[in-house]
Amino acid sequence: xxxxxxxxxxxxxxxxxxxxxxxxxxxxxxxxxxxxxxxxxxxxxxxxxxxxxxxxxxxxxxxxxxxxxxxxxxxxxxxxxxxxxxxxxxxxxxxxxxxxxxxxxxxxxxxxxxxxxxxxxxxxxxxxxxxxxxxxxxxxxxxxxxxxxxxxxxxxxxxxxxxxxxxxxxxxxxxxxxxxxxxxxxxxxxxxxxxxxxxxxxxxxxxxxxxxxxxxxxxxxxxxxxxxxxxxxxxxxxxxxxxxxxxxxxxxxxxxxxxxxxxxx
Numbered sequence: 681x682x683x684x685x686x687x688x689x690x691x692x693x694x695x696x697x698x699x700x701x702x703x704x705x706x707x708x709x710x711x712x713x714x715x716x717x718x719x720x721x722x723x724x725x726x727x728x729x730x731x732x733x734x735x736x737x738x739x740x741x742x743x744x745x746x747x748x749x750x751x752x753x754x755x756x757x758x759x760x761x762x763x764x765x766x767x768x769x770x771x772x773x774x775x776x777x778x779x780x781x782x783x784x785x786x787x788x789x790x791x792x793x794x795x796x797x798x799x800x801x802x803x804x805x806x807x808x809x810x811x812x813x814x815x816x817x818x819x820x821x822x823x824x825x826x827x828x829x830x831x832x833x834x835x836x837x838x839x840x841x842x843x844x845x846x847x848x849x850x851x852x853x854x855x856x857x858x859x860x861x862x863x864x865x866x867x868x869x870x871x872x873x874x875x876x877x878x879x880x881x882x883x884x885x886x887x888x889x890x891x892x893x894x895x896x897x898x899x900x901x902x903x904x905x906x907x908x909x910x911x912x913x914x915x916x917x918x919x920x921x922x923x924x925x926x927x928x929x930x931x932x933x934x935x936x937x938x939x940x941x942x943x944x945x
Contacts, residue, residue, distance in 0.1 A: 706832045708736040712905055713837065714743070714896040720889070731840065732905050733833070738840045739912055749912060752843050759843060761927060762915050769919040770927035774843070780850050784857055797859045805871050812867050814860060819882045821864045825873030829899040838869035851928070 711733050716725035728743035738752040749762040759777070761770045788796075795818040802815040810825040828834040842865050845858035861880075868875055875895055882889040 706830070708733065708836055709830050709832050709899070710734045710901045711829070711833055711897060711899045712901055713898075716894045716896075718892045718894070732901060732909060733836050733840070734901060734905075734909055736836070738836070738843075739909055740840075740844070741908065749915070750844075750847070751912060751916075752840055754839055754843075759847065760916065762912070762919060763927065764915075767919045768922050768927055769916065770922060770924060772924075777843075777846050777850065781846060781858075784850075788857070792857075796857050798863050803863070803867055805867060807871065810871075810873055812864065812871060812873065814864050814867060816860050818884065819860055819880060821860060822879045822881070823864060823868055823873075823875050824877040825868060825871070826876045826897075827872075828874040831872075833899070834869055834872065834874045837874060838865050841865045841875075 713731045713733075715727075715729045715731065717727040717729075718724075719726050730741045730743050732739040732741075736753075736755050738754075740750040740752070742748045747764050749764065751760040751762070753759070754774070757774045759772045759774060761772075763769070794816075796816055798814040798816040798820075804813040805811075806813075810827070812821075812823040812825065814821050828837075842862055845861040845865070849856055849858040864878070874897065875893075876897070877895065878893045880891045880893075882891075
């Protein structure tokens with residue numbers, strides 16, 4: 681197994697710590713990001729989210745069903761998942777998630793390294809066009825970027841993207857190790873960019889699958905945004921605190937009655 685590649689894996693988790701250190705020197709600014717995610721050539725997004733950045737905490741809202749909210753709190757070293765349908769909340773320590781990531785790193789095989797981890801020489805940063813490209817055997821990312829209003833903004837977004845990638849990798853129905861996405865986040869932040877569009881191309885069984893995230897960023901919060909944050913604060917007090925098993929349990933499907941229906945006369 682290549683030492684350089686192993687260094688690549690273990691280094692990509694460093695961005696979150698770097699962001700926390702640098703953000704401590706520059707007060708976190710407030711801003712918002714709307715994200716629309718498209719699959720293939722579909723004209724309608726399959727997912728829409730609104731992420732609010734306020735006082736170093738990241739609030740991620742599902743804009744379609746408006747049922748789920750994720751609160752990422754780097755200062756408190758915790759992530760909170762809120763389910764508005766069931767009035768439930770799950771609180772996870774960031775160290776717990778990093779422990780899972782470390783276990784995956786230890787168990788990853790050389791063949792999985794080939795498939796999932798981009799080689800350093802396959803990373804391309806085109807500063808004049810503000811684009812970043814990274815390529816692994818099974819997938820690749822192409823990012824179009826803009827200039828952020830402040831360094832704090834790009835570091836906060838990079839940290840948010842890191843934790844979101846980990847959540848999607850370890851707690852979704854279709855888990856995929858997040859190494860390539862973490863590497864992309866690092867390269868974008870290192871370049872001083874802020875993403876405006878990210879395309880992921882997955883290579884599987886002789887065909888490519890394309891997912892595109894389009895980001896619309898506003899460097900200020902609206903009065904409605906502050907109201908949303910206040911409502912989340914109320915949910916954190918009111919919602920029942922449950923464990924992971926209860927939170928991720930799939931709702932029971934109602935079964936049909938066993939008795940035969942009454943015959944009409």
